[in-house]
Amino acid sequence: GTAAEALVGQVVLPGDLLLLPAHYDEDAEGERLRLSAGTAPQGRLLCGPGLRRSGAGLLVTKCGLLRHRPAGGGAYWVDSQQKRYVPVKGDHVIGIVTAKAGDVFRLDVGGSEPASLSYLAFEGATKRNRPNVQVGDLIYGQFVVANKDMEPEMVCIDSSGKSSGMGIIGQDGFLFKVSLGLIRKLLAPKCEIIQELSQLYPFELVLGMNGRIWVKAKTVQQTLIIVNILEACEYMTAEQRKQALAKLSGT
Amino acid sequence: FMQRGLDSQTKKQLEEEEKKIISEEHWYLDVPDLKEKESCIIEERSFLRCEDLVYGRMSFKGFNPEIEKLMIRMNSKCKEEEIEDDDKMEADVSDEEMARRYETLVGTIGKKFLRKRDQRVLKDDDEDDEAEEGNSNTRPSKRAKKMFLKPQD
Secondary structure (H helix, E strand, O other): OEEOHHHOOOEEOOOOEEEOOHHHOOOOOHHHHOOOOOOOOOOOEEEOOOEEEEOOEEEEOOOEEEEEEOOOOOEEEEEOOOOOOOOOOOOEEEEEEEEEEOOEEEEEOOOOOOEEEEOOOOOOOOOOOOOOOOOOOEEEEEEEEOOOOOOOEEEOOOOOOOOOOOEEEOOOOEEEEOOHHHHHHHHOOOOHHHHHHHOOOOEEEEEOOOOEEEEEEOOHHHHHHHHHHHHHOOOOOHHHHHHHHHHHHHO | OOOOOOOHHHHHHHHHHHHHHHHHHOOOOOOOOOOOOOOOEEEOOOHHHHOOOOOOEEEEOOOOHHHHHHHHHHHHHHHOOOOOOOOOOOOOOOHHHHHHHHHHHHHHHHHHOOOHHHHHHHHHHHHHHHOOHHHHOHHHHHHHHHOOOOOOO
16 A cells, blocks of 8 residues: 555545554554654544545545545545435435424435434424424434434434524525535635625525535526526536626626 | 242252353353554544535525524634624614613612602702703792791791
8 A cells, every 4th residue: 555645635546555654553552652742643533434444554445536634633535526425424414305204204315215303303392382394395404313224313403402504494495406526615615606606696505415505596597597507616617617607797 | 949938048059050050151252351452543424524614504695694694603613712702792772872771760760769758859859950040939939848837826
């Protein structure tokens, strides 16, 4: 294998073994004392999506670009592109209510199984005060249970019991699907696409990590324009996008 | 094996025999204990912990003011440490209005608890302050009323 630091920002393929610096090596515990205190990081290394721990290093399981974050003990992950979503704990997603089964709603989140959402998992919900959720509604929530052995479960409150923006998404608006890589690009801090779009019209946007985006603007035409730009952003370069936006703001 | 009237001694013997049988049947590993290695690598399947992503709900140009407030709150929580700005919170009533209200409020409630004589004093004082100087005739007569008038013989 090759050293992990050498491949940061380059394409890696499944099966590549990345070697980590000596102070992460589990077998070399005795040697840790010999290394100077400055080089050993404080926290633990985070092995993100696309990578698996294997013996002395990390094994790549997805093809993509290797990314590294030195802060907080360091993190390595593979920036890969896919359209199919796999539920992950802690992710905020948009789900469509497909069925009501007693006390639990079944939501379609684009994964292999429908997720379950209890009616008590809303802010201010009690047994008598049930939330007004109908089949076909859109819900923005996060996963509390999401692994390959169990059915995924969602909630619409955070750990302190507040909704903080989650819950039923309102009327009107337009829901469409994009690839997961674009969502992460849009959610990056100071995303240019979002900044440029925000100069156009007033609108509201909800981004789900499962590839679903919901847009609502004042008129249907404005909504559709925003939808088309977001869908096309995947394959447009920055200049093409700026040209398209300039044309729109001109008309 | 549970028999009535079994002596405590025989009971103990039976228990010991049972334990012996059980312990002989138990399997145990003849391998020295493995030291649990403290791993320095955490596996994580979520992109949220790796990258610094903003909150997924957004609103622009005042389309949904609640979401815009939420955006500021959620995104500042990630960047800065939570500093509670309770003093700077938007108040429904401004400070000046509060001061004005309190001025009058304290007076009106205070009056309620005065005895009757004091109330009359207060009332006259108010009227004196408000009335113009044209009422100078009435003033001495009012003041005269307050003082004890010796009944004329």
